[in-house]
Every structure is written in C-alpha cells, then in structure tokens.
Amino acid sequence: MTKIFPPFPQEVGAVSCEDFYEQESLNHNLYLNLCLGDTSCPGRNKDWADLGIVFPITEYRRPYVVWSRLIELVGDYKTARTMYILSQYPMSSLDFLAVDLTKPSLMDYRMNYSPYLEFAKLSLIKSFSVFDKIATFLNEYEMLGIPDRRVRYWRHPNQQAQTVFEHNSSQLMRNNPDNMPLKALESISIELRDEHQLLIGVRNSLVHHYVVFHVFGPLDSHSYPLSDPEERIMKDLSGEHSPDNPIHYHVLLDDFHLMVLHALKLARVAVLYTIRFVQSKENPKLHDLTVAPGPAVSGIFR
Amino acid sequence: MNGVQEAKSLLESGQLEEAAEAYERLCTAQPETWEFWLNLAYCYSALENHGKAITSARRAFELAPDESVTRSNLAAILIDAAMLDPTLSEEQRRDFALEGVRLCDQLLTNDQDNTRVLYNKANGLSVLGEHQEAKKILQAVVKLAPQWDDALVNLGNSLKSLGRSIEALDWYKRVLERTPEHWNALVNMGEALVMSSTIRHVVEDANRYFRRALETRPDYLPTWKWLVHTELLLGNEARAEKALKHILTMAPSDEFAQYWLHQIHQARVGKRSAAE
Numbered sequence: 001m002t003k004i005f006p007p008f009p010q011e012v013g014a015v016s017c018e019d020f021y022e023q024e025s026l027n028h029n030l031y032l033n034l035c036l037g038d039t040s041c042p043g044r045n046k047d048w049a050d051l052g053i054v055f056p057i058t059e060y061r062r063p064y065v066v067w068s069r070l071i072e073l074v075g076d077y078k079t080a081r082t083m084y085i086l087s088q089y090p091m092s093s094l095d096f097l098a099v100d101l102t103k104p105s106l107m108d109y110r111m112n113y114s115p116y117l118e119f120a121k122l123s124l125i126k127s128f129s130v131f132d133k134i135a136t137f138l139n140e141y142e143m144l145g146i147p148d149r150r151v152r153y154w155r156h157p158n159q160q161a162q163t164v165f166e167h168n169s170s171q172l173m174r175n176n177p178d179n180m181p182l183k184a185l186e187s188i189s190i191e192l193r194d195e196h197q198l199l200i201g202v203r204n205s206l207v208h209h210y211v212v213f214h215v216f217g218p219l220d221s222h223s224y225p226l227s228d229p230e231e232r233i234m235k236d237l238s239g240e241h242s243p244d245n246p247i248h249y250h251v252l253l254d255d256f257h258l259m260v261l262h263a264l265k266l267a268r269v270a271v272l273y274t275i276r277f278v279q280s281k282e283n284p285k286l287h288d289l290t291v292a293p294g295p296a297v298s299g300i301f302r
Numbered sequence: 303m304n305g306v307q308e309a310k311s312l313l314e315s316g317q318l319e320e321a322a323e324a325y326e327r328l329c330t331a332q333p334e335t336w337e338f339w340l341n342l343a344y345c346y347s348a349l350e351n352h353g354k355a356i357t358s359a360r361r362a363f364e365l366a367p368d369e370s371v372t373r374s375n376l377a378a379i380l381i382d383a384a385m386l387d388p389t390l391s392e393e394q395r396r397d398f399a400l401e402g403v404r405l406c407d408q409l410l411t412n413d414q415d416n417t418r419v420l421y422n423k424a425n426g427l428s429v430l431g432e433h434q435e436a437k438k439i440l441q442a443v444v445k446l447a448p449q450w451d452d453a454l455v456n457l458g459n460s461l462k463s464l465g466r467s468i469e470a471l472d473w474y475k476r477v478l479e480r481t482p483e484h485w486n487a488l489v490n491m492g493e494a495l496v497m498s499s500t501i502r503h504v505v506e507d508a509n510r511y512f513r514r515a516l517e518t519r520p521d522y523l524p525t526w527k528w529l530v531h532t533e534l535l536l537g538n539e540a541r542a543e544k545a546l547k548h549i550l551t552m553a554p555s556d557e558f559a560q561y562w563l564h565q566i567h568q569a570r571v572g573k574r575s576a577a578e
Contacts, residue, residue: 034468034495034504041503180497184465190434269468276498 017089024085028261030268032074047078069137070275076130077271083123084264087116117213117253121206124260127267128203131192134185134274135164141278142172154192154200163189181276188270199259202249212250305331313341321345329358336365340375352383352390356398370409374419377405381426399429417447424456433463444473451477455486462490467497488515489525496532505535523549527558539566 035041309324343358406423458473492511533542
C-alpha cells in the first residue's frame with residue numbers, strides 16, 4: 001500500500017530503519033543497479049554502477065575531475081533517496097518537531113508542520129540538483145563553454161533559455177550523434193519540459209516561494225479559493241505573477257508523494273545514463289594503441 | 303451454408319487463405335458491401351499481404367467513410383505495413399505512417415481515450431522517428447489498459463529507441479512476470495540489458511533471455527545475432543561459432559555471420575602461433 005508522509009506522530013514500527021531502507025529501495029527499484037528487484041541477484045541491495053573506465057595516461061589530470069563529478073552525482077542521488085525513505089519512516093524521536101511548532105492560523109487548510117514532509121521536500125530538491133550537476137558535468141566534459149550560471153538541464157517550454165542539449169544548435173548532440181546514453185539524458189530533459197510542468201513548478205515554488213500541502217482532498221472541495229494547478233502552471237509559464245498573486249501551489253500529500261518518487265526515479269536513471277555516457281566515451285580509448293594505458297582509475301561504486 | 307456464413311466460419315476458424323478467397327468472391331459479387339472488404343482486408347493483413355490489405359481497407363473506407371471501424375482499420379493496416387512490410391521504400395513507409403497517424407487523429411477527436419487508436423498512433427509515430435511523442439502516448443495507453451502486454455512492450459521499445467534502455471527493462475519485466483514466454487518481451491529485454499550494461503552477470507542474463515526467445519521463435523535471425531553478441535562478450539567463442547554456423551544454415555550469405563566466423567578463426571590462428 002502506498003503510504004503518505006506521516007503528518008501526525010505515529011508509533012515506531014517493529015522494522016528497523018536499516019531494514020525499512022532496504023525494503024523501500026528494493027520495492028521501488030531505487031538502488032543504482034540493474035537487478036530489477038530480482039531477489040536472486042547478488043548485488044540487489046547495493047549501489048554499484050560498474051564504471052569499467054580506464055583513462056589514458058595522457059589525460060592524467062582530467063580523470064580525477066571526472067571521478068569527482070561522478071562520485072558527487074552518486075552521492076547526491078543517495079542523499080535524495082535517503083531523504084525520501086526517511087519521509088516514509090516514522091521516527092518517534094522526531095515527533096516533537098511536529099507537535100511543538102506553533103503556527104498562526106492562516107485559514108488555508110494547510111497541514112501541520114511535519115519533519116517527514118520536510119524530508120520529502122528535500123528529496124525532491126536534491127533530485128533536481130542531480131539534474132543540474134549532470135548538465136554542468138556535460139558542459140565541462142564536452143567542453144561546451146557555457147558559462148556556469150547559464151547551464152541548465154531543464155526549462156519551461158516557452159522560456160528562451162536553452163538547455164545544455166539545445167545550446168549552440170544542439171552542439172552536444174551533434175558532436176555525439178549515435179550516443180544512446182546521451183540521447184537518453186536529452187529525452188529526460190525533454191520529458192521534464194513537456195510532461196512535468198507541475199513537478200517543475202512545485203520544485204521551483206519549494207525553492208523560491210512556498211507550497212501549501214493538504215492531507216485531504218480533493219482540493220476543489222475546500223471552501224478556500226485554492227489555486228488550480230493548471231492555472232498555476234499557465235501563470236508560471238507566462239510570468240503573470242505579482243505580490244498579490246505569488247507563485248505557490250496547493251498540493252495533496254498523496255500527489256506530492258508520487259511526484260517525489262517520480263523525480264527520484266528519473267534522477268536514478270539519469271545518473272546511470274551519465275555513467276554509461278562516460279563509459280562510451282572513455283572505453284574506446286583502450287583500443288587506441290597510441291596512448292599507454294593509464295593508472296587503473298577503474299572501479300565500482302559501492 | 304451460404305457464401306457469407308462460409309466466409310465468416312473460415313475466418314473464425316483461422317483458415318485465413320480460404321477465408322480470403324471466400325471474401326474475394328463475395329466482394330466481386332457484392333462490391334458495395336463494405337463489411338466484406340473490411341474482412342478481406344483483415345485476412346490479408348493477418349497473412350502479411352500488406353499491399354492487398356491496404357487496397358481492401360481503402361475500398362471499405364471509401365464505401366463507408368462515416369463508420370469509425372473502416373477508418374480505424376485502414377489506419378491500423380497502413381501503420382502495420384509501415385512497420386512490417388520489408389518491400390516498402392523509406393518514402394512509402396513514411397507516407398503510410400503519416401496517413402495512418404492522420405486517420406488516428408481524426409478518430410481521437412471524438413474518442414480521445416480509445417486505447418487501440420492511441421496504440422496505433424504511437425506505432426505510426428515510432429515509424430516516423432517521433433519516439434518521444436510515441437512514448438508519451440503509450441504511457442497514457444498503459445495507464446488506461448495496464449494489462450495490455452503489447453502496449454507495455456511497445457512502451458519499452460519507445461524508451462529503448464530514446465536510449466532509455468534501463469527504464470525499458472521495467473516494462474519488459476512486468477510483461478514477463480505475467481506472460482513468461484512473451485517472445486517480443488524476451489528479445490527486447492535481452493537487447494535492453496546489453497544496451498544498459500556490459501557487466502558480466504547482466505550480459506549473462508541477456509543471453510538467457512535470447513535463448514528463451516529462440517525456444518519460442520527459432521527462425522528469427524536478429525535474436526541469433528544478439529545471442530552471438532552476448533556469447534562473444536562472455537568469451538564463449540565455441541558457442542558463438544555454433545550459433546553463427548546455425549545462422550548460415552538459415553541465411554547462407556549473411557555477412558554478419560561470415561565476418562564473425564572469420565574473426566573467430568583468425569583469433570584461433572593467432573593464439574596457436576603465439577603458443578608455438
């Protein structure tokens with residue numbers, strides 16, 4: 001059964017945090033591996049992404065930069081996953097945070113402060129930071145020369161700004177026409193732009209404004225004039241907002257749960273595709289006999 | 303039994319060639335009856351005679367353009383031909399797919415959740431190389447009809463075409479949990495695994511999926527080639543050689559098999575000389 005974030009103090013179950021973590025990760029296929037939940041797969045509960053990369057010694061400096069970037073990506077993804085799972089795991093030791101908070105009555109039917117919901121918000125924000133770092137990594141690795149502040153993985157459909165895949169008439173894609181992992185990363189970027197405008201809107205509101213969460217729905221049954229998500233998206237896109245009409249969303253916890261999980265799953269595969277992309281670029285160098293095999297900078301994330 | 307009943311009975315019992323002949327006779331006798339043309343189109347489509355299937359479906363559509371069934375069948379037959387007919391040129395393939403997608407769009411204006419039409423449209427878009435849009439449509443189809451194995455497999459295929467082989471695996475896996483011998487899911491699962499990783503145990507898994515697929519359809523050459531690919535990745539030269547020889551029994555002039563047999567032979571000669 002899909003749980004919602006526990007908004008109220010709950011009893012700690014018999015399951016330890018470690019077991020819960022493993023079970024949730026397996027249930028939702030959140031480990032960085034390709035076991036697909038197969039219980040006979042020896043590494044099913046591990047993060048391993050075989051890089052199998054040996055860098056030519058002539059590029060003695062860059063491998064460490066590449067490694068640093070990839071390790072950071074894996075770390076960020078693991079943090080996003082941990083935040084998500086903590087949002088699902090009721091810990092009595094944190095319940096005091098939920099009950100002690102004094103909140104003014106805003107009359108907008110918002111739910112009480114919940115540390116579990118905060119974990120979920122952090123998970124979503126962290127998943128998006130994985131996308132940002134992938135864009136920056138691609139910019140550096142492929143030497144596209146996009147200034148840091150303009151590097152982006154996703155954008156709104158009507159924004160002028162370009163993603164790393166669109167920059168300079170899709171230079172990145174033109175340079176790597178048959179690279180399937182890169183094509184996959186581009187496809188995820190397009191999907192975020194065209195199919196997940198609400199997800200992006202909520203993420204942006206979480207980071208820059210605020211989101212009002214509700215335990216019970218449907219939202220339009222409340223007497224308070226709640227924002228219609230569709231209308232909100234349109235205002236986001238058209239830039240029609242003012243101090244009287246700030247950008248914020250009203251979201252049901254169940255819906256938010258699905259959004260966080262979806263973003264996390266996209267971040268997971270984006271990390272795996274990024275690793276495959278580096279493999280596809282680096283491995284052919286092994287067959288280039290003009291360069292000596294480099295230091296054994298090859299391994300497995302565990 | 304009259305001609306109509308006989309044709310219907312042949313069609314229902316799966317005697318397609320005989321049913322096609324019976325419907326040909328009916329169409330000649332009563333050329334204004336669109337239902338006969340439609341059934342004739344169905345027979346030819348099932349017999350993979352795409353040209354005749356299209357001609358018959360067009361005739362049915364001309365006779366009854368307001369019947370949505372004639373439109374949807376023509377769309378499906380055009381898109382099937384674009385996907386499966388090896389005799390078509392690229393231009394013909396594209397034209398058929400475009401026409402099929404256009405017919406699907408017309409049908410969807412009145413019935414936007416028609417899963418069969420959505421599915422056909424997605425297939426047409428795939429032929430046109432619009433995999434992102436095809437994926438989006440198939441995601442909607444799978445939501446509406448989660449038990450439809452072919453839709454799940456095609457969603458996996460769209461993802462695979464976009465390079466998203468790791469996500470495709472989930473969809474093939476769902477199908478194989480329900481239908482373990484779903485041939486199309488087995489082959490595509492193997493392909494997606496090889497695309498996703500070259501780690502040994504993943505390639506071993508892919509190899510097993512190809513072998514299972516060959517048990518169901520031993521005559522499908524691409525599966526044999528994928529099998530060879532995995533055997534070579536796993537270092538099983540003898541098994542690869544056996545599979546390559548099998549390919550040559552099916553297609554004696556197959557360049558892939560000839561090339562790799564030659565490579566294996568050369569590698570052996572090299573090893574022997576090194577040992578000596």
